[in-house]
Amino acid sequence: MSEKQTILVQLDTDPLPSVFDRVVAVDAGAQHVFSYGGVTPETVTPLVHGCIFTRGVKDLHRTAIFVGGSDVAAGEALVAAVKAALDPFRVSVLLDSNGANTTAAAAVRAAARHLDLGTAKSLVLGATGPVGQRVVRLLARCGGHVRVGSRHKDKAEAVCAAVRKFVPDAKLEAVGVSSSADGPPALDGRTLVIAAGAAKAVLLPKKIRDTCKTLKVAIDLNGVPPAGIEGIELFDAGVDHGGTVCYGAIGVGGVKMKLHKAAVAKLFTANNLVLDAEEVYQLALEQK
Numbered sequence: 001m002s003e004k005q006t007i008l009v010q011l012d013t014d015p016l017p018s019v020f021d022r023v024v025a026v027d028a029g030a031q032h033v034f035s036y037g038g039v040t041p042e043t044v045t046p047l048v049h050g051c052i053f054t055r056g057v058k059d060l061h062r063t064a065i066f067v068g069g070s071d072v073a074a075g076e077a078l079v080a081a082v083k084a085a086l087d088p089f090r091v092s093v094l095l096d097s098n099g100a101n102t103t104a105a106a107a108v109r110a111a112a113r114h115l116d117l118g119t120a121k122s123l124v125l126g127a128t129g130p131v132g133q134r135v136v137r138l139l140a141r142c143g144g145h146v147r148v149g150s151r152h153k154d155k156a157e158a159v160c161a162a163v164r165k166f167v168p169d170a171k172l173e174a175v176g177v178s179s180s181a182d183g184p185p186a187l188d189g190r191t192l193v194i195a196a197g198a199a200k201a202v203l204l205p206k207k208i209r210d211t212c213k214t215l216k217v218a219i220d221l222n223g224v225p226p227a228g229i230e231g232i233e234l235f236d237a238g239v240d241h242g243g244t245v246c247y248g249a250i251g252v253g254g255v256k257m258k259l260h261k262a263a264v265a266k267l268f269t270a271n272n273l274v275l276d277a278e279e280v281y282q283l284a285l286e287q288k
């Protein structure tokens, strides 16, 4: 009998399932995409059972689940509920709420092309957002020292605590960056800065960046001008600006898109994968 077609079941925590994620799924080769919105841990079990009780074990790798939506915490809770509902059967699952895993992995991968992340000294600005938190987690996993920046130091401390649950030996330091006076000490001695601030927010003016003589790599993920790191262009992808290798949002975004597709395609290679930040980063390392 011919091979079963691939089906990606898109479980979105927002009321309307993301068209972006659906288009990428099709471009990644999923032959069918079943999209559900407003999915919660309380409503997900029948959807998961529809995935596992319809195909024999040898075909289960051709059904997979994508968890998305704008709220990463809701996505994480949904993945936990999916795993519980799957037990003892398995289909593979990818979490990429808010594009956080694929974007963070692409940014950290860009940095790793230029720095040894085991010894790098990083500053993540806008580190409390979904993307920033994933960036902090991946950098911490690589072993270097990471300053976790927020306008509110207590929020940065909460991120440090959350990341330590995944990376207990993480070398993290919360820093409050609420005024221009806070910039130079936060940057002091850093070799890498990644800005993951909200769209349109300028987190690092050029005159403050210029105070840091150790900076080797600067990555800005804000795709809506003005840039989050002043002086970085949207399309920069490894461009040297005054001795610092720079990446802009679109410079990173191309890799993010490839990675998103690679992660969806990976789901159909086995029936027991759970792709979260670390697994997506591993895929990024495997990309050319």
Ligand SMILES: NC(=O)c1ccc[n+]([C@@H]2O[C@H](COP(=O)([O-])OP(=O)(O)OC[C@H]3O[C@@H](n4cnc5c(N)ncnc54)[C@H](OP(=O)(O)O)[C@@H]3O)[C@@H](O)[C@H]2O)c1
Residues within 6 Å of the ligand: 098, 099, 100, 103, 126, 127, 128, 129, 130, 131, 132, 149, 150, 151, 152, 155, 156, 196, 197, 198, 199, 200, 201, 202, 203, 221, 222, 223, 224, 248, 249, 250, 252, 253, 254, 256
């Ligand atoms: N390049 C790509 O492919 C790609 C893909 C996805 C997302 N993105 C971009 O990545 C960035 C991060 O996304 P996200 O969803 O994690 O961001 P977010 O949640 O909207 O914001 C991240 C953080 O920015 C800080 N912030 C908010 N307003 C600010 C302001 N006016 N001034 C200074 N800081 C402010 C906040 O931190 P504190 O309150 O703690 O200071 C917030 O937690 C966004 O710019 C997004 O557009 C890029």
